[in-house]
Amino acid sequence: MINGILHPAKVVEQLVRQGVTHMVTLPDSETRHMYDRLVAEPSIHVIPVSRExxxxxIAAGLWVAGQRPVISIQNAGLYESGDALRGLAIGIDLPLVMFIGYRGHTRHGDTPDSAARILEPFLHLWRVDYYTVESDDDLDRVPLAFERAEQTSQPVAVLIGTEYAKE
Amino acid sequence: MISYRDAIDAIHRERNDAVCVTTMTQTGYWYKISKRPDLDIGISNGMSKASSLALGVALGVPGRRVLVLDGDGSLLMNLGSLVTVAGQKPENMHHFVFDNGMYAITGGQPLPNPKVDYAAMAIAAGYANAYAFDDVEELASELPRIMSQPGPTLIHISVIAEPAAEGVDQTWESNRKMPAQLRATRTALQQRA
Incomplete structure (x- = not known):
């Protein structure tokens, strides 16, 4: 992970602005402070899952029900979710924004963590568009991700390239 | 033991305007008798995920009942969903598990353990109620009471297996239809919201 400062409150502010109703998530070490901020936000229901x-x-079901969910899982969890991504996101034209923890991210690509090394090639292979957020300065990419998901009716990833800061 | 057809008929009689999420063998039987295809979601493109997708629908439309017609092999691939469902406590969700003890569509190979007490597992996971049936008369007479209770409820049904002798000749046509099918259900739910 790089040392950009990313405040959970500013990300949650973006989610509220986008009208997000539910965050379906399995927490990881990088998102601990984000989780605390999310559960304190009354307009977003947090749904913890047992496995990514x-x-x-679950997000697909919420969308069918007319809600506006997002998911937040780590890159390792995205690989675990492969068949769900194929069949129930890409395969059903689901306009879903997926916040993916970029575990092992160093920006220069030289990392011993295979979860980081294969993340961007994985997304290219699966034809999933993505935006990388490494600090508060990158948060204007979040609305772009929502816009892209709606335009393409496809899942779009927001890669969180730093650990959320403590507030 | 109960035939698929009898079990599906009994559930269908109690459906009213519930959303119904189906998977595997159950889908074919359900589609033959359903009078509300706009509220049917056949999971053709994600084995094991019926319970998870149904949970999302149940949480998104809490005023409407959601039925999920799951399979034992499918649930085993997503067993943690029992805990996830229980944690969310969707009172409107009724989770049927059709237990044939095998992977019927691929020719009848046995499950890793064909004898599992899914009702006990559901209660241990935190479901509000769970029942098990192997007699159709009992199932039919108990269902109205069971479905009037707040869930989440799991109903384990022991069914007579129908293994596909030659395997299923998949056309994957149902996968192609799924985006439109889900959008039709989304529209139907919004119109009645």
Missing amino acids: GEAIP
Whole structure:
């Protein structure tokens, strides 16, 4: 992870602005402070899952019900979710924004963590568009991700390239 | 043991305007008798995920009942969903598990353990109620009471297996239809919101 400062409150502010109703998530070490901020936000329901592969189908169900969900899982969890991403996001034209923890990210690409090394090639292979957020300065990419998901009716990833700051 | 057809008929009689999420063998039987295709979601493109997708619908439309017609092999691939469902406490969700003890569509290979007490597992996970049936008369007479209770409720049904002798000749046509099918359900739910 790089040393950009990313405040959970500013990300949650973006989610509220986008009208997000539910965050389906399996917490990881990088998102600890984000989780605390999310559960304190009354307009967003947090749905914890037992395994990352549940997150996309739950979000799909919420979308069918007219809600506006997002998911938040780590890159390792995205790999675990592969068949759900294929069948119940890409396969059903689901306009879903997925916040993916970029575990092992160093920006220069030289990392011993295979979870980081294969993340961007994985997304290219699966034809999933993505935006990288490494600090508060990058948060204007969040609305772009929502816009892209709606335009393409496809899942779009927001890669969180730093650990959320403590507030 | 109960035939698929009898079990599906009994559930269908109690459906009213519930959303119904189906998977595997159950989908074919349900589609033959459903009078509300706009509220049917056949999971053709994600084995094991019926319970998770149904949970999302149940949480998104809490005023409407959601039925999920799951399979034992499918649930085993997503067993943690029992805990996730229980944690969310969707009172409007009724989770049917069709237990044939095998992977019927692929020719009848046995599950890793064909004898599992799914009702006990659901209660241990935190479901509000769970029942098990192997007699159709009992199932039919108990369902109205069971479905009037707040869930989440799991109903384990022991069914007579129908293994596909030659395997299923998949056309994958249902996968192609799924985006439109889900949008039709989304529209139907919004119109009645």
